[in-house]
Amino acid sequence: MAKKQVYDHKKIEKKWQKKWEASKIYKTDDKTLKTGQKKFFVLDMFPYPSGEGLHVGHPKGYIATDIVSRMKRMSGFKVLHPMGWDAFGLPAEQFAIKNKTNPMIGVKKTVARFKKQVSIIGLDYDWDREINTTDPKYYKWTQWAFLKILEAGLAYESHEPINWCPSCKTGLANEDVEDGKCERCATPVEKKPLRQWVIKITKYADRLLNDLEALEWPEPIKDAQRNWIGRSEGAEVTFKTNTGVDVSVFTTRVDTLFGVTYVVVAPESNLIAEFGDNIKNKKEVAEFIKNTSKISDIERTAVDKPKNGLKLDGVIAINPANNEEVPVFIADYVLANYGTGAVMAVPAHDTRDYAFAKKYDLPIREVIKSESEIAGAELFVDDGVLINSSKFSGLTSGEARGKIAKAYGKLVTKYKLRDWVFSRQRYWGEPIPVIHCEKCGVVPVPYKDLPVVLPKVKSYEPTGTGESPLANILSWVNVKCPKCKGPGKRETNTMPQWAGSSWYYLRYMDPKNDKALVDPKKEAFWSPVDFYVGGAEHAARHLIYARFWHKFLQDIGVVKYGEPFKKLQNVGLIMGEDGRKMSKRYGNVVNPDTIVETYGADTLRLYEMFMGPFDQEITWKTDNIIGVRRFLEKVWRMHERVVDDTKKTAGKKSVSKDGEGVFGLDNATDILFNQTIKKVTDDIGTLGFNTAISQMMILVNQLEKVEAVPKSVYLTLIKLLAPFAPHATEELWMLFGQKGSIHTSLWPEYDSKKLVLNTITVMVQVNGKVRDQFNAELGISKEEMEKLALESKYIKENFADKKPSRIIVVPNKIVNLVY
């Protein structure tokens, strides 16, 4: 029996954190990577180390991956569980502007602080693999990948108007705009024509969509991505015009082609210029276009906004289906950057066209009839049967779509996904490694000259002119063209924050490699990430960009698999006690340091996992922490009642014995013990941490009733608990003189013959309601169960003279008598 020891979390936790660090027990050794060896790559979405520090919500995901990683390690897997920093981006830049210091310094400070806060929680990261996206040795490979993308013809310069945040003074990708506002600062986004680098992510739309199928991701995330990619099947139909310029329209309802009463083009469309002098009311048209461009996207896309338009006098389009002449409008409800930027309007069968037609008093022609014959309404948007459609009349919408498309146009697929606007007019990002030469045009920086290091500047302020602050450092900007050696200028735009995070998981496999992005052997061993944990807010950005980047790397042979993250799990947010998001602004922030100080890291870890389902948003309640702390103390104190059952010594007896002179658990407790091993093992696999912990609580409560706890049982219990509470269990492990660390010991196995009690309780139901019960031996026959049910007290007293019309017997569980 071990000596009495007091549970002093402060002493224990500091002590073991130091020891683990010194002995590097969590280091992932990759000197021997054998194919076929069991591996597990568990990854957290790496954080942006902000100056604000952590609140208790941040480590929730890290604790979960830590538990999984520890359990996998104990189960004989080679585990990779790394951490790093996604440190480019606005907050560090703003810090730099305010303090007039290089952002690198601010980043160093915040990383150090962040790391300290994380380390007191006792996470098992292999810090030898720490990465930082702002390290030139790292972004060398971000730039390398960009050059490969450029080489493959997937990056291009564009002058199309893009989303511009007037406050951040930079262009934004479509993904960075929320509700027409800048995702960072909530300033309404404007459209601004600006030279920018764009990546053809749309070329991968199909693969990004189809490959979702095989991923073990939460369905809502997959749906969000499907939604974002927005594949839609339709037809393209060309309307000839009297101007000689053709107008192509995209429609998903080509079955309504005979109902077209006008055509609409987007105000930004090039078609307007192409029509030229054919437009008789040019002045008004120019005016209209000017007014439309002035209003922001939020106003323009507001729900129920009245649709504004203007007829292009002098332009007539011809419906290829019936050669009818229809007027052409420009209107703000048609978007230039979707489909063809022009639509055929069928007011009888489209809500928007209907509203527009009503407003401008345009004809409405019915060509689809409801199959269920309720009709009568002027507007009918569902599929039905064609009428007034010449030889196609009588067909259903579905039949007609293929036939009409074939006759007058072609079937096409369109996506909502836009190409990725990849340049930012800011300082703190990876320089885009190209040189502009008057003679040779865009020339990539030779691979041997990578990385293009971000130079130091005096002012980090964005210029607002559409140029990055880098443009002012002439000594950096002016270089020789690598091709013709003539005068050239460096690209001064930088990459978006999403660049560095699009491939970082690969770097963890081989963090110090200077010769390649990743060693193919290491990549082959570790890929894909087995388990990825992070916030759901990345559904339509990071997770799309990373999948795209990965697929590109696959295409050029850098990686083997087509998808980076096999299994994904979202962390549910921890809300403040007032039910709002934890934020300094609301004064509801709980700091993990103070919780660790008062209750200990093990308690914090247990609490965050016990709060509720892992992926669910949940409210923090400091008052509730005491429950898991009590549990931990019970486990701790239990060590005083442990008897060595490994030797047959006399001493304290357990309440019941399994055999002569051998201390053991009574049958019921033994079964509970085996059930617990199974449940904890299974639940960690499915992230059911809350139920895993409650199962251990049930076992501990039961063992409280036992006079003496066998040592083998106790050691198993603390092994099960070790991933959750690594410090206390390590101390107890040592207290019992066990060799090595508990965290490198073998994960317990259960005895599958000891999962069910021999004695069962059978419920007697009448018409599905529980009325009585009886005990029986496990494996009792159906006939016997039926007989015992009919003999039960309740049935005898209430249904003695009646015969049930039906009897349902669920083996070992229930007899339901139907009267």
Place this chain on the structure above:
RNA sequence: GCCGGAGUGGUGGAAUGGUAGACACGCACGACUCAAAAUCGUGUCUCGCAAGGGGUGAGGGUUCAAGUCCCUCCUCCGGCACCA
């Protein structure tokens, strides 16, 4: 508007279609104590003294049996949104 997800005690939450409320917080009472804290024990969905009845957002349905499956709603949360 479209696409997802969720509604269970005072609270956080458990429940392969098969005993609803495990586990935990809180609360009440009791034990220990001069006393308090800590700890332990008992109770705690609801109506009822009890026997018994009712009960998982609302209403229908399927089933021997529904928190769980289906339909129609309501509320909340997340994503997308004049996407043709």
